[in-house]
């Protein structure tokens with residue numbers, strides 16, 4: 001009898017997982033679940049010097065290193081009306097974009113702005129029923145703040161960020177309910193201050209292209225100030241405005257131990273603490289994880305009691321950015337290139353990505369999304385989650401190709417993974433594809449495109465064209481189709497063959 005019962009359970013489990021991973025439709029998601037796609041200001045707007053916009057640290061990094069830049073990119077600044085129409089065609093519930101701080105407030109003296117910025121306010125008022133999801137800060141603080149006092153390394157930034165956030169809440173708050181203060185705060189700190197690969201490009205690791213920095217301490221100082229700035233903006237919102245939600249976004253790797261050894265298991269816990277527990281622990285429990293405090297010691301800033309109270313509970317939702325499944329191996333001695341400890345030697349692990357991270361072959365590993373959502377649920381009390389980025393890139397040579405079948409397969413699999421997590425209790429409330437269209441990428445410039453729509457960057461008009469994935473997403477979102485794996489994708493391709 002027991003055996004039969006066990007078999008029956010196994011059968012049910014299969015039936016259920018089969019249903020979840022392949023055959024599902026939009027209506028399987030909870031009511032009010034938001035599906036969208038995203039962009040960010042510097043990557044999409046262009047018009048870098050128009051209407052008084054001043055450079056951000058991102059402009060400075062691109063130009064000083066002589067790499068691709070966002071001077072024109074998709075020209076979304078001028079083409080937003082056309083793009084809003086594409087959003088409607090794609091049946092998006094929500095659109096994610098960011099506000100350019102140095103466009104809105106081009107100098108220290110423009111905080112008392114009387115009129116809303118004419119062009120920024122427009123995408124906020126999407127009168128189409130599409131919900132705007134706005135990020136205040138996406139790697140692009142004004143260069144004048146970096147020049148004056150080194151930006152996020154200085155606590156003065158907390159006050160300036162809060163004043164900027166206040167202007168945004170005041171000017172656009174009637175139309176915007178969802179605010180993300182800071183985009184992937186953890187990777188901004190590591191990329192900009194440990195590795196120096198991303199703006200503002202500071203580091204002290206030998207062999208890197210940095211003019212100045214200190215990879216032993218700066219990422220921790222910046223992380224601390226980001227958390228305090230987020231908490232301060234969130235508090236202003238609660239004091240002066242109402243009806244919306246303020247969250248912080250973090251970059252998550254789907255981390256699993258590379259072997260069944262105890263060392264790799266502990267290393268994986270440590271990697272989670274360093275990579276995301278760093279900020280999640282602060283937001284949910286008001287302090288850094290113990291492991292981190294023990295290892296980083298006096299290089300890690302300390303929250304005063306008052307700060308801890310402010311940071312704790314300051315995020316109405318967690319913004320999840322997720323692309324990669326990663327296995328973790330313990331590193332026994334902790335070598336660091338410079339002889340000084342840095343974020344990586346502190347963490348003491350090596351990462352092995354499934355698929356390849358820099359040559360654009362992302363593994364389709366939706367279980368990694370489930371690992372992330374389960375971790376947030378189990379370790380941090382199941383806060384509301386919006387998945388703010390997920391997607392795959394394609395190389396330049398295939399960028400203008402419209403048949404992005406691997407992208408459809410990836411998105412389909414990951415949306416299935418999200419559904420599975422929701423069914424096991426995760427409070428995930430939205431999912432955004434990165435990116436709505438091809439745009440200037442932080443790593444990879446124009447060599448890669450993540451877009452549902454391709455953009456012809458050789459064309460002065462920056463013509464947009466829907467890819468297979470745009471058609472697929474559109475159909476999925478209006479409930480026209482529930483795809484049955486690759487067969488359904490092939491059928492869609494055939495049905496649409498006249499458009500390609």
Ligand SMILES: *[C@@H]1O[C@H](CO)[C@@H](O)[C@H](O)[C@H]1NC(C)=O
Nearest residue numbers: 204213214215216217299340
């Ligand atoms: C970085 O800061 C640490 C701690 O203050 C200090 O010991 C170290 O010498 C600094 N390194 C560099 C490259 O400035």
Ligand SMILES: *[C@@H]1O[C@H](CO)[C@@H](O)[C@H](O)[C@H]1NC(C)=O
Nearest residue numbers: 400456457458459460461463
């Ligand atoms: C992109 O635009 C350029 C310039 O208008 C044009 O010559 C080229 O054919 C376009 N490429 C594609 C794939 O449409």
Ligand SMILES: *[C@@H]1O[C@H](CO)[C@@H](O)[C@H](O)[C@H]1NC(C)=O
Nearest residue numbers: 089091474475477478479480
């Ligand atoms: C769904 O979208 C397709 C293609 O965009 C369109 O033809 C169809 O009318 C839409 N159906 C609904 C129910 O909105």
Ligand SMILES: *[C@@H]1O[C@H](CO)[C@@H](O)[C@H](O)[C@H]1NC(C)=O
Nearest residue numbers: 475481488489491492493495
């Ligand atoms: C393809 O077209 C047929 C006939 O219109 C339709 O029944 C089928 O659902 C379509 N398949 C997909 C995946 O759109």
